[in-house]
Structure formats: C-alpha cells, structure tokens
Amino acid sequence: MKHKYVGVVLLLAVLMTNIIVTQYMVHQYFYEHYKNSMLAAIVNAVLFFVAFLIYKMDKKGMSANE
Amino acid sequence: MTDKNNKIPFNEDNYTHNINRNHERELDRRGFMKMLVGAAGVFAVSSLPWGVLAAKELNGLTDKKYPKHKITDVKSIAVGDAVDFAFPGEHDSAILIRLAENEYVAYQNACTHLRCPVFWDKKVEEMICPCHHGKFNAKTGEPIAGPPRRPLPEIQVKVENGAIYAVRVKRYEA
Numbered sequence: 001m002k003h004k005y006v007g008v009v010l011l012l013a014v015l016m017t018n019i020i021v022t023q024y025m026v027h028q029y030f031y032e033h034y035k036n037s038m039l040a041a042i043v044n045a046v047l048f049f050v051a052f053l054i055y056k057m058d059k060k061g062m063s064a065n066e
Numbered sequence: 067m068t069d070k071n072n073k074i075p076f077n078e079d080n081y082t083h084n085i086n087r088n089h090e091r092e093l094d095r096r097g098f099m100k101m102l103v104g105a106a107g108v109f110a111v112s113s114l115p116w117g118v119l120a121a122k123e124l125n126g127l128t129d130k131k132y133p134k135h136k137i138t139d140v141k142s143i144a145v146g147d148a149v150d151f152a153f154p155g156e157h158d159s160a161i162l163i164r165l166a167e168n169e170y171v172a173y174q175n176a177c178t179h180l181r182c183p184v185f186w187d188k189k190v191e192e193m194i195c196p197c198h199h200g201k202f203n204a205k206t207g208e209p210i211a212g213p214p215r216r217p218l219p220e221i222q223v224k225v226e227n228g229a230i231y232a233v234r235v236k237r238y239e240a
Contacts, residue, residue, distance in 0.1 A: 004095065005095070008095060008098065008099055008102075011099055011102040011103065012102065014102070014106055015105055015106060015109075018109040019109075021113075022109055022113060025113055025116050025117075029119070029120055032123070034120035034121070034123045035120075037116060037117070038117050038120045038124070040113070040116075041114065041117030041120070042117065044109050044110050044113040045110045045113065045114070047106055047109070047110065048106045048107050048110035050106075051102065051107075052106075052107075054099075055102075055103045058096075058099060059096070062096070
C-alpha cells in the first residue's frame with residue numbers, strides 16, 4: 001500500500017467506527033441506558049476531532065513531500 | 067497550486083479532455099478525505115441531540131412529578147368497584163379499580179387502540195373498551211383481547227388517612 005493512502009484508510013476506519021457508535025447510541029437510548037447513550041455521543045464527537053487531526057496530519061505530510 | 071488539477075488528465079491533443087476550467091471540482095485523494103472528515107462531522111453533530119436527550123432523561127425526566135391528587139375515599143369504593151378520575155391533567159381521564167381489600171390499581175383509561183374510554187366490567191373482572199371490544203388485564207394493564215397491542219399507562223396510587231391519592235404516572239415501557 002502506498003504511504004499516501006494511510007490517511008484515507010484511517011479516515012475510513014474512523015467513519016466505520018462512527019456508524020457503529022451511532023447505532024449503539026440510538027439502541028442504548030431506547031433501551032433506556034442513558035449513560036451508555038451519552039458516552040457514545042461523546043465518542044462520536046471525539047471521533048470527529050480525530051478525523052480532523054488525521055486530515056491535518058495528512059495535509060502536512062503531503063506538503064512536506066511535495 | 068491552483069492550476070495543479072488542470073494538468074491531471076492529459077496534456078496531449080485530444081478531443082475529450084480539452085476543457086480546462088480553473089477550480090474545477092474534482093475528487094482527488096485530498097478531496098475525498100475532506101468529504102470523509104465532513105461525514106464524521108455530520109455524525110458528531112447528529113449525535114448531539116441524543117446525548118442531550120439522554121442527559122435530560124438522567125436528570126429526572128424519568129420521574130416526572132405531579133402534585134398528588136385525591137381520587138376518592140376508601141369508604142366510598144367497595145371491593146370490586148371502580149371510579150373514574152382525571153390525572154395528571156384535567157383531561158387525562160383515568161380509572162381506579164379496587165381489586166381487593168388493600169389492592170388498588172389505576173390506569174389512564176384511554177384505550178391504546180383509538181383512545182376510547184375503557185370501563186371496568188365487574189363480572190368478568192376485565193377492563194373493556196366499548197368501541198372495538200378490546201380487553202385489558204386489570205392487574206397489569208396489558209391487553210388480552212381485541213385490537214389494542216400496548217398496555218394502558220399505569221398510575222401509582224397511595225392510600226393515606228382513609229383516602230386514595232394518585233401519585234405519579236409510571237413510565238411507559240415498550
């Protein structure tokens with residue numbers, strides 16, 4: 001795998017985690033496990049920052065290579 | 067930087083890739099990554115209301131308090147009888163049934179099918195909806211016959227100083 005696609009793969013992994021966590025959150029809400037639901041919502045928010053950081057790092061790494 | 071994308075297709079003489087627009091939208095690797103980050107952002111934003119609602123539920127929305135409401139005196143309701151009242155609002159009609167000497171149950175009496183008022187049939191010891199003959203178990207409020215599929219919302223009652231009070235509506239459990 002080319003080095004420049006590491007970021008893409010990482011982001012895809014983040015997005016998959018997003019999907020899983022979102023479904024978990026909704027289900028836990030309806031099961032009335034509100035703490036789990038809140039936790040999942042926070043994880044989703046944190047994942048966005050992680051994704052953003054991955055993107056930033058990728059941008060930086062690529063401009064260093066150019 | 068801005069013309070970088072324009073060089074990507076072909077630099078040769080051809081008839082298909084000969085339109086060069088600056089800032090042409092193009093899904094390159096970085097654009098794709100931007101899209102993924104955006105999607106993660108959408109997930110984050112859309113999960114906020116769930117978190118807020120869950121927090122609200124944790125902060126006592128679960129146990130909504132109403133001022134306790136006197137239904138009737140113990141003396142005026144015989145065992146096996148029922149009395150209608152309204153709780154928590156004046157339009158939320160409800161029914162109190164005295165099943166035994168010290169056993170009272172109360173439900174909001176709007177049938178869970180089409181909200182007809184359910185009444186207590188003393189002979190068969192069931193709550194019956196007159197509209198479509200839905201029947202409910204008096205002990206649990208669960209539907210036992212007819213079109214309704216969901217139980218009646220239960221109201222908690224308390225006996226104090228010879229009077230019966232409605233205290234709160236139990237949370238609906240699906």
